[in-house]
Amino acid sequence: MENMLSKKLNRRRFIGLSSCALAGVAVGSQVKVLRALAMTGEVANVTAVTEKEVFTSCGMCVNKCGVIARVRDGVIYKLDPNPHFLKSRGMLCARGNSGVQSVYDPDRLKYPMIRVGERGAGQWRRASWDEALDLVAARLNEVADKYTRAGVMFASSEGFQEHFFLTFAECFGSPNTVRHASLCLASNMQGFGATFGSNPTPDVLNADYVIMSGANRSEALITPDSIDMVTGNGGKRKLVYLDPRFTKSAAKADEWYPIAPGSDLAFILAMIHVIVKEGLYNRSFIENRTVGFEALVPHIEPYTPEWAETECEISAENIRRIAREFAAAAPRAVYYQGRRSSFFDNDTQMRRAMAILNVIVGNWDVKGGMVPTQTIALSTHDYIAPWYSRLDAGTATFLSEKDGSWKHFRDRVLEGAPYPVKGMMVYKQNPVMSVPNREKTLKMMAQMDFICTIDVTMSDTAWYSDVVLPEATYLERLDPAHALSGIVPVVTYREPAIEPLFESKPNLWIMQQLAKRLGDEVYESFDFTMEEYLEHQTTRNPAILESLKKTGVYYEWTEPKYGTTAGQRLKTPSGKLEIYSERYAERGLDPLPVYSRVEQVPKGKYRIIVGRHAFFTQGTTQNNPYLNDIMPENTLWLNTREADRLGLKNGSKVRVRSAVGEEVLRLEATEKIRPDCVYMAHGFGAMSQGLSKVYSRGGCDAALIEDGVEPISGNVSMHQTFVEIMPA
Amino acid sequence: MKNKRYAIVLDTEKCLDCKACTVACKAENGVPLGRENYRNWVEEDELRGTYPNLGQSSTPGQCMHCGNAPCKRVCPTGATGASPEGIITVNDKKCIGCKYCMTACPYNARYYSEKLEAVDKCTFCQHRLAQGRLPACVETCPTKVRLFGDINDPESEVSKILAKRRSRVQKAEMGTKPYLFYLI
């Protein structure tokens, strides 16, 4: 009772603070409020500076746009784009602008919490850091003693301080790090990597012809592509866009085709067919820089545009025309590879085909084509490698040692074989929401002896944990330097805009404290300050740190460089661009992409497809006050005619049922989707009551999607689930 | 030397409907949460056609800082005024909350702010201009849909682009003389 009361009080005070932060007018009174909060221990520290500008980097999504945080009297008042950060062309998106609220949202995590009731029942007790950390260390040791050190899994997603978490996993002695890649782009990396030796960057800015299939750049923002897609080449260029949905990218495209889901491979093979048959490929380039073209010629024989038309529902005539236009525009043409490729179980081969299509017209290392991805080297920090083998070893042909495969990993934990995994550490990842088939994830968690989540909000995963540790948000941390690769690579970092509020702490501190409790050998790898770490990262080039402090960014060059790979060996086995992959042949895989039809939608059902929303980041920011304000709930998109046929009214509640779950949400009857598909924005229908605005609001796609998997990369396949829809 | 006259030129073709401008404005100007409260907006224009032949555009908007501002004309206490640069302003201390200006504005550019206890609207981020910054919505936009500048200066970007490209204003027939120019 008393506990609840004090919680409520905290919340109140906190709301007061956040509205003050937004007010930005009554400066004097803000200071007073903050002072008052500081007196009661609500705010760790109050800085008395009037207005300062702090260089940092947006932490709301993967793009890490450059930010200048404007701070007034210890309150972050506004985030402005850092004009020096060329990669994002001087912008901050809606989420980037809403970042202030990740600090001042009353729903943020404030104190270490220890579960007292049943797992998931939401009864928590505030604990001191010492108590929480002691408990975590003790439980980790317990699991290690009982089941070996590999018995603890470490789930995490990208972030500037993720590195310390991974280091901790290795020092602890577990090979079982499970990252987001196998939910996101693993098959993409694999398909393009197998062809180019690395994942190239499309030069969207300078391309005259861009084909995007399964990449929604107006909403799934990737800098600078999202911007260049619209403004590149003075907007003169052509954009062909393939998506079962009429997205905001479709609205910007010159041509939109509602392609049959899973049939992109047919479209691409047919394009290759046309280009090969009509001799539109780049002969000399193919001779000099590639291997395996001879094998491609007979391979594509059956893949005529007429054949493809029946698969992908784009007319043969259009396929021919697009292929010719693409070849004519080459090399200033890109068949854009997209990012999230967790689509179908033929995905790696589909991305391979995309890569091959780019290769045969010579779109490599030239202006407006596919350009080698560049990066700026930073010194790294070494640590001891563990000697167990991964739990999910051998589940996919080319499994990433660092990332693993979430789907296979979870299955093996549930099987308990080859060895049990009973401890779970989570950092900056929300698997309950992010991994398809939520029921299974919850089962997996139910069999854990111990779960600890380090997050900034009470995510669904945190909600089902035993200990929740509050990390300081990105605006409250000094973070390591971070190299972002691309055509023009950049280094960025984070200066804290304010001291961490409440009792939140940076991950490095958390890792250090845990390491201390695990023993000296472990702590050794963490015995440094962040400042020292930063200096260490930039030892090879101190100019980096200087530039970061002065402008928030560091560039080696600011204009794209082309032709850097001329005469160089690529990182493929042959050292050349591989149209035919010997390596795939050796592993018993199709060395050239072979089409296989994905399972078709059964009568009376719909295919559920997932996709990004411009206002939210994956399964997270839906609870952010600013963003929630724009879109408080998700809807189920269903084609108007289908809705009429089913007699379902726009805005009415519908029940969506798949083989693995059932969700209820509002219907949005729209022309913007194929009649055989449905769609819902990700991240709603949360189970955590700590996300007050999205708790039980709307539907959760992860609860419906079945956990298919792509065999080569171990990436999940999220578009292979069929659902029924009925009135709710 | 002529006075400055601020204006915004918009190239809506480039608009992604990402609503970065709306959130930036809310954060910059402390506009309270709530779906009625905003100084700028992005309208999804009507969907054209039926599946699979579709088209759609989006149009951002905000106070047009009218040269002949009906909101200013009707305000009984002079709470609504104009700066020398043509920025239509609201002095919240003088506002009696009659909302007459809201009914007078043909663009629905104003809202009643519970926080200020007065009517509020876009100020062209006057306070940022004073610090040498661009308006928040102008600056944050990914594709730079909006251009901001002094239309009385023939060398300014806004003047140059208006000289080069055709443009229109919203509800020209109302005679409000808006200073938001939409390129066509």
Place this chain on the structure above:
Amino acid sequence: MTTLAALTRRPGQLAWFGFLGTGILIGMIAVASVFLRGHGHALNVTREIPWGILISTYVFFVVSSTGLCLVSSLGDVWGFDKFAIIGRRGHLLAILTLVTGFGVMAMELNHPIRMGIYAVISPNLSSPIWWMGALYGIYLILLIGEFTGLMLGFKKMAFTMGLLGFMAAISAHSNLGAVFGLLDARHYWYGSYLPIYFILSALVSGGALTALIVYFNHKARGKALNPTYTEFMLTMGKLQALFLGVLMFFVVWKIIPGLYGQPPEKYEATMALLTGPLAVNFWMFEVALGMVIPFVILINKKTRTPLGVTVAALLSTTGIFFMRYDLVIAGQIVSMRGEAGHAGLLQYFPSLAEMGIVFGAITLCLFLYTLAEKFLPMEGGHRH
């Protein structure tokens, strides 16, 4: 003096005061909720429909005031002797409705006090609302002057004040029409129609209310109408029929240009009245209750009895209340931008607090009037 004991001896009166008391209480609760929860939460007005039922009720009251003033001036100012008998009552109620109207308006405004200050320090003479404040202010002073004159029997004063008051009423009230009519952004309101229409419809309001006070005063006292009053009622009835006829003529000519050629926004607003969300209000309350039925009652010699005139007056007063509401809402119901619902129409429905304030205001006005009847010598006021 009426004491509680006296009250209990008259159950009708007890019920009446009970009713008024409840109404005022509800109004007070509603007012409190506006102060506690803030305008934004307590009122259902939106950024697109910023004027709701409080504004329309304000209009209803001030139109009533104007109408009462005009009709009751017929006696002491214009020398139509038959009307002299309602001089005092009419003017008193004109004052009370005006003041109540201001009160309702004040609930919509957030800063009535600021209004007083800045309307003087930094007046904007091009603002119809500024003129509205000024003219109604003058009008109120003159009304009070006239009423005082009538009560004290200072005929000269009553006459002068009355004449000036009459002019003030006309200008203030046509200016109120202009508050709407000068908004070129709102096609449904814009034009010279509203100022004229407001004056005309004020006559209907005034006539109806005059008939009502005469009838209920007698009823409440358990007295039968004496011949003077009976004759007054019948004359009033005829006059009212004329007013209603002209009003209907006006309404028809408001609608036709709204349909003809489908003028943008005006057409949608007109259709909102005829077939859209305001159609029930329009056909049932405005047309049937407010105009047609009373008109039929009044032109028919058989039904034009004092009771008939009263019933007609009651109906048209109710109808007019809706008329004001419809006028205010229809003017704003078409979205200024294309983002409203499919028909392009916005939605507004008064909140409980808004309805509470309206109800409270009406009962408060009636309460004050009842008190005045009790304590002031309302009979008389004859010119001779």
